[in-house]
Amino acid sequence: MQLTLDTYRLLGRSGLRVSPLALGAATFGTEWGWGAEQDEARKLFDTYVERGGNFIDTASTYTDGSSERLLGDFTRSDRESLVLATKYTTLRRPGDPNSGGANRKSLFGSVESSLRQLNTDYIDLLYLHVWDFTTPVEEILRGLDDLVRGGKVLYVAISNAPAWQVSRMQAIADLRGWSPLVALEIEYNLAQRGGERDLIPMAREMGLGVVPYSPLAGGVLTGKYTRADLTGDGTASADSNRKSFNHALGTVTERNLAVAETVREVAAELGRTPAQVALAWTLHNPAVTAPVIGARTPAQLEDNLGALDVDLTEPPLSRLDAASAIELGLPHDMLAGDHIRQATAGDLKLEPR
Numbered sequence: 646m647q648l649t650l651d652t653y654r655l656l657g658r659s660g661l662r663v664s665p666l667a668l669g670a671a672t673f674g675t676e677w678g679w680g681a682e683q684d685e686a687r688k689l690f691d692t693y694v695e696r697g698g699n700f701i702d703t704a705s706t707y708t709d710g711s712s713e714r715l716l717g718d719f720t721r722s723d724r725e726s727l728v729l730a731t732k733y734t735t736l737r738r739p740g741d742p743n744s745g746g747a748n749r750k751s752l753f754g755s756v757e758s759s760l761r762q763l764n765t766d767y768i769d770l771l772y773l774h775v776w777d778f779t780t781p782v783e784e785i786l787r788g789l790d791d792l793v794r795g796g797k798v799l800y801v802a803i804s805n806a807p808a809w810q811v812s813r814m815q816a817i818a819d820l821r822g823w824s825p826l827v828a829l830e831i832e833y834n835l836a837q838r839g840g841e842r843d844l845i846p847m848a849r850e851m852g853l854g855v856v857p858y859s860p861l862a863g864g865v866l867t868g869k870y871t872r873a874d875l876t877g878d879g880t881a882s883a884d885s886n887r888k889s890f891n892h893a894l895g896t897v898t899e900r901n902l903a904v905a906e907t908v909r910e911v912a913a914e915l916g917r918t919p920a921q922v923a924l925a926w927t928l929h930n931p932a933v934t935a936p937v938i939g940a941r942t943p944a945q946l947e948d949n950l951g952a953l954d955v956d957l958t959e960p961p962l963s964r965l966d967a968a969s970a971i972e973l974g975l976p977h978d979m980l981a982g983d984h985i986r987q988a989t990a991g992d993l994k995l996e997p998r
């Protein structure tokens with residue numbers, strides 16, 4: 646695989662051209678206890694764009710708004726050539742029940758706030774950030790479509806939602822002639838392969854490009870976490886405040902450290918870094934359009950961009966797959982059995998999709 650940031654890909658069932666690695670801007674600003682100060686964030690942005698990168702990922706609430714505000718500043722000189730993605734549902738104001746969630750009032754309020762912070766009059770790609778279990782999908786889809794028709798948003802997408810709801814939403818959008826969802830942003834990495842059960846196959850079938858976030862499992866797959874980090878008791882070896890966040894998310898586990906160790910071994914054999922191997926693994930999946938990289942420093946960004954020319958072939962691929970395999974569960978395990986194939990296709994020579 647010899648990719649570059651200007652080897653553009655189409656995002657899902659759309660004509661939108663995006664780089665094969667998106668730049669995550671949750672590290673822009675230090676309000677969350679880690680991340681890059683303004684000058685450092687500017688370097689990250691400039692390096693990514695100078696190499697041909699055009700796909701930038703932020704959210705209304707990243708670093709308490711600093712991420713969007715910094716991007717609003719950095720994109721002043723060349724807004725048009727970038728694909729700016731942001732998200733709504735998490736912008737909550739205490740005492741205002743409609744300020745968060747997926748409802749129409751939250752949607753329009755959040756988009757207005759993002760437009761102000763990003764210093765732009767349109768958002769290229771708007772994600773529903775987190776499923777709220779309450780808003781009717783017709784209300785969401787109609788609101789998203791109104792924003793597209795009004796020109797404030799160009800494309801719509803979804804993150805962190807059950808596969809059955811997303812496929813239902815896509816079917817309704819298609820039947821009503823509303824703007825389809827063109828991307829699915831989910832956590833997907835060698836430590837978290839749960840998306841392989843339903844979300845990723847659903848995305849392929851329904852025309853959503855998969856945009857994996859946390860491709861390094863918050864840094865755990867870089868090999869910089871050790872068993873000392875399991876307890877989070879202050880003896881940790883990882884070098885930033887990100888580790889307490891990873892603890893809260895439950896990412897630092899025996900199992901994930903074992904996966905990281907295999908990544909480290911494969912990287913040593915290939916003469917690459919663990920971050921490059923872990924990123925190349927997510928890129929290798931044909932359903933994946935663009936992992937969102939989360940560099941905090943220019944050196945990390947350089948390292949991560951090196952994933953674009955890692956050629957992952959057998960046997961390293963099988964080794965990584967085996968070390969990180971998950972049970973697919975019902976009905977996938979049952980459907981994968983030989984007796985099912987025999988019952989449905991017999992001796993037919995039938996290629997699976």
Ligand SMILES: NC(=O)c1ccc[n+]([C@@H]2O[C@H](COP(=O)([O-])OP(=O)(O)OC[C@H]3O[C@@H](n4cnc5c(N)ncnc54)[C@H](OP(=O)(O)O)[C@@H]3O)[C@@H](O)[C@H]2O)c1
Pocket residue numbers: 668669670671672679680702703774804805830831857858859860861862863864865867869883884885886887888920937938939940941944945946948949
């Ligand atoms: N849709 C959603 O709900 C959602 C959720 C999460 C993230 N996202 C998006 O995805 C982006 C990436 O997520 P993420 O930050 O979790 O990604 P990640 O790549 O899994 O983790 C990033 C962290 O890993 C460490 N790191 C990165 N590159 C490294 C390297 N080459 N060597 C050593 N350490 C390295 C840094 O941690 P240290 O600070 O410890 O160095 C960095 O903060 C975010 O910026 C955001 O845009 C979306």
